[in-house]
Amino acid sequence: DTEVTQTPKHLVMGMTNKKSLKCEQHMGHRAMYWYKQKAKKPPELMFVYSYEKLSINESVPSRFSPECPNSSLLNLHLHALQPEDSALYLCASSPRGKAEAFFGQGTRLTVV
Amino acid sequence: AQKVTQAQTEISVVEKEDVTLDCVYETRDTTYYLFWYKQPPSGELVFLIRRNSFDEQNEISGRYSWNFQKSTSSFNFTITASQVVDSAVYFCAIRMDSSYKLIFGSGTRLLVRP
Numbered sequence: 684d685t686e687v688t689q690t691p692k693h694l695v696m697g698m699t700n701k702k703s704l705k706c707e708q709h710m711g712h713r714a715m716y717w718y719k720q721k722a723k724k725p726p727e728l729m730f731v732y733s734y735e736k737l738s739i740n741e742s743v744p745s746r747f748s749p750e751c752p753n754s755s756l757l758n759l760h761l762h763a764l765q766p767e768d769s770a771l772y773l774c775a776s777s778p779r780g781k782a783e784a785f786f787g788q789g790t791r792l793t794v795v
Numbered sequence: 796a797q798k799v800t801q802a803q804t805e806i807s808v809v810e811k812e813d814v815t816l817d818c819v820y821e822t823r824d825t826t827y828y829l830f831w832y833k834q835p836p837s838g839e840l841v842f843l844i845r846r847n848s849f850d851e852q853n854e855i856s857g858r859y860s861w862n863f864q865k866s867t868s869s870f871n872f873t874i875t876a877s878q879v880v881d882s883a884v885y886f887c888a889i890r891m892d893s894s895y896k897l898i899f900g901s902g903t904r905l906l907v908r909p
Contacts, residue, residue, distance in 0.1 A: 782847075
């Protein structure tokens with residue numbers, strides 16, 4: 684089982700809204716990631732959590748706020764986003780001792 | 796710095812043709828991992844293969860095969876007897892042993908026509 688589940692699948696939000704993206708995995712993976720993918724571009728790393736601690740923040744603007752409440756759940760809180768933040772947001776996780784990451788289906792976010 | 800180059804932006808083939816997707820990487824690290832991912836229109840990135848830097852054995856999985864050559868810093872992917880369901884964007888990626896970060900190439904869009 685290599686399932687990473689993301690909700691919602693689609694999200695439209697205004698620039699003054701606050702919303703959250705959710706990611707869940709029940710494979711016991713202890714590394715979890717958020718990637719951002721603009722249209723026709725490769726994914727780019729935003730954040731990494733390792734054992735529920737923030738390990739990497741790729742200089743992401745503070746309007747994106749990650750949270751890892753437990754080993755199975757990863758959230759991305761969004762506030763005061765800009766239209767250029769519209770993208771596919773992908774969550775991933777890695778098994779302990781393995782280099783590969785398994786991705787969810789993503790949340791397609793549109794900021795209006 | 797690490798870099799992955801996928802020079803082929805788009806490839807179009809007719810079903811049952813063989814197709815090779817090229818991937819060239821750059822790194823100064825001695826321990827690293829190379830990957831191929833498939834991204835169908837639905838958006839999910841599907842993990843296909845990981846290769847460790849110290850293991851240059853080529854691999855075959857069904858219609859898929861991978862050729863890893865450290866001498867040319869290449870990790871090419873061949874699909875034999877392509878099928879319409881192979882149509883997707885394929886990404887090559889690298890990760891250093893010292894980091895969680897996956898660095899992707901720009902991707903190759905493969906269209907397999909019936």
